Amino acid sequence: MTKTPDLIVVNANVFTGDAAGTTAEAFAVADGEFTAVGSSEEVVRLAGPETAVLDVDGKMLMPGICDVHIHLGLGGAAAAWELQIPPHYGPDEICEAIAAWAAELGPDEWIVGSLTMEKLANVDMLAKLDEAAGGRPVVLKDDTMHNRWVNSATLEAMGVMDDSPDPEGGTCVRDEAGRLTGVLWEQASRLAEEAFVASIKNPEERYRGTFATAAKLCNQYGLTTVCEAATMEPALRTLSKLDAEGALTLRVMASTVARPLLAEPGITGKELVSVSEQFGSELLHVGFVKVFLDGVPMTRTASMLDPYLPLGCDHGQSSGECLYDLDGLVEELEEAVSAGRGVKIHAAGDGSTRLALDAIAIMRQRHGSRPIFHIAHNLFIDESDVRRFSELGVVADASPYLWYPSIIQDSLASCVSAETLKKSWPLRDLVDSGATVAAGSDWPVALPVPHPWTGIETMVTREAPGGSEEAVNPAQRLTLEEALISFTRHAAEAMGLGERVGSIEVGKSADFIVLSQNLFGIDTRRIHETDVLATYLRGKRVYDANS
Incomplete structure (x- = not known):
């Protein structure tokens, strides 16, 4: 016997994503699962006195991404804690951003951020980073997350000097005179990250x-x-x-x-x-x-x-x-x-x-x-x-x-x-x-x-x-x-x-999203303009663009 739904969604343009290519207008959710998928007329009949009814006015719905x-961890840390340097910034603008960020930090806090790798790859930045940071250690991740740019304070915390051997699988880049440049390739980056993590209180x-x-x-x-x-x-x-x-x-x-x-x-x-x-x-x-x-x-x-x-x-x-x-x-x-x-x-x-x-x-x-x-x-x-x-x-x-x-x-x-x-x-x-x-x-x-x-x-x-x-x-x-x-x-x-x-199928977790536009009704070059109006996990709304 079908359970009385907690939620029904009607008047929708549903891309179910199932193997049969099914389309639908509505679905029902009970105990966090899809219990019916079909037309609005069919699904609305399942509603009980306590059922919430969501009419989406013809908007496109699809399975959660x-x-x-x-x-x-990397993405959340960047958004929550770290300096984000715009990709078009050059060396001077990068240093200005670091100096402004440093001014808001405590004396023992590190400057951690990310930037576009080409901006510093062939630029002698070590002294400039030292000056901009005001003595604080700096770790900048490139856009592949495989490499780092650091300053002298960070190199000191890493225990790396001009004559230190490179770690296996990594390179501490040096200039023609054998001096460290602050650029770290691959596994050398791990040394910087270890030093930073050790500093977190x-x-x-x-x-x-x-x-x-x-x-x-x-x-x-x-x-x-x-x-x-x-x-x-x-x-x-x-x-x-x-x-x-x-x-x-x-x-x-x-x-x-x-x-x-x-x-x-x-x-x-x-x-x-x-x-x-x-x-x-x-x-x-x-x-x-x-x-x-x-x-x-x-x-x-x-x-x-x-x-x-x-x-x-x-x-x-x-x-x-x-x-x-x-x-x-x-x-x-x-x-x-x-x-x-x-x-x-x-x-x-x-x-x-x-x-x-x-x-x-x-x-x-x-x-x-x-x-x-x-x-x-x-x-x-x-x-x-x-x-x-x-x-x-x-x-x-x-x-x-x-x-x-x-x-x-x-x-x-x-x-x-x-x-x-x-x-x-x-x-x-x-x-x-x-x-x-x-x-x-x-x-x-x-x-x-x-x-x-x-x-x-x-x-x-x-x-x-x-x-x-x-x-x-x-x-x-x-x-x-x-x-x-x-x-x-x-x-x-x-x-x-x-x-x-x-996919949106009976028996699966009721994970679905409501979109701002019907992807099948627009020029494909406008897909990137799509906004998510609401996100549901197990039938519960976990994101609402209006709140």
Whole structure:
């Protein structure tokens, strides 16, 4: 017998996102689940005396956004605590912003922020940062989150001097005279982050503010389920506490980390997997292990099949390199699968993507189709490897925000050949081959907020938001429905949550959003203008644009 609904929504234009392509005008919700989907006339008959009726006046409704790749800790911290430097600022404006921020801080507080990587990459900024900060330590993260710019006070806190050896997998950049410049590549960034974390006086309060802010921002942009792409122990404890208090407004699939992170110190590997087993609920899941296979092309640390262009500093690596060999990667995957986890593999280059596929092929021979494997971020995939995603049942974890409006595309053009760049993000080929394409923001990489509508638009147009004369590999455009499915049902399935979320169907959690415009009734170059009017998680409103 159908339960009397707590809520019915009528007079809507419902994109259900289900596999059958069903459309509807209304649905009913009871005890946090969808109990009926159909016409307004059918659904309104189910109302009881206590049922709330929401008439949305023909507005478009769709499943809550499922973001398959996000960094809640980094994004929430940036929004809640850190200095945000506009991407167009030059060195002088950056220093002015730092000086103004420093004037509002206590004497022992660090200046932490983010900026566009090219602004300081080839500029001697160490002395300028020292002056602007007034003696306070400075840590500035680049837009890939893989590199840092620091000042002398931070280098001192790190214990790094001109003659200090570089950490494994990282570089403390030096000038021709061997003096530190304050630029940190890859794993050298971890030393700065460790020093900063050690300076925090009330970490529990900071973590709570960080993740509460992250959830609030996600809800504002329509996100109801996310796959946290690199989850450390403090994040798990904070999310669990918020959940226990009824204050978690987001469903989170966590990914513990296989090896030490650039951005956050703490336990990793088997120890973190063991600790993570105590966490789990309807809203907090721990189902993946994150493996970083390489760096990023912009610093020539992604593993490419062809050499990088002979411009700038290549750090002695003409094609980049992988952080694992095949045997080591298979061993890492075995460890995760033996713990009952799926694996999310960061592979920014076509060389690392091939290695990931080779390792997964071995895992499929051993374990069949059961384990879930993601490869992120699908920037570059050799044409011969595209079909292997479908053949091996690998999720293509796509990050369309990396095209625009960031300057990452220009950075890529300075590193890889025009021919390689033309083939970037081959999403059409992946979809046509039968692969599952699941989309994620990678927030806060590239964008300051987890805005899915920018990603959806660029997947469809392959242009800058609002349209542009130049498109990025336009043959790889997806349809609007394909893009929406990549942000809903396919992302949910990729997280192993497809039976619970990702579409508006009877028996699934009542996670849905109300939009300001019907995406199917506008020029696709206006999708980025979409606002979320309301976000519902398990039938309860967690965001209202009017309040």
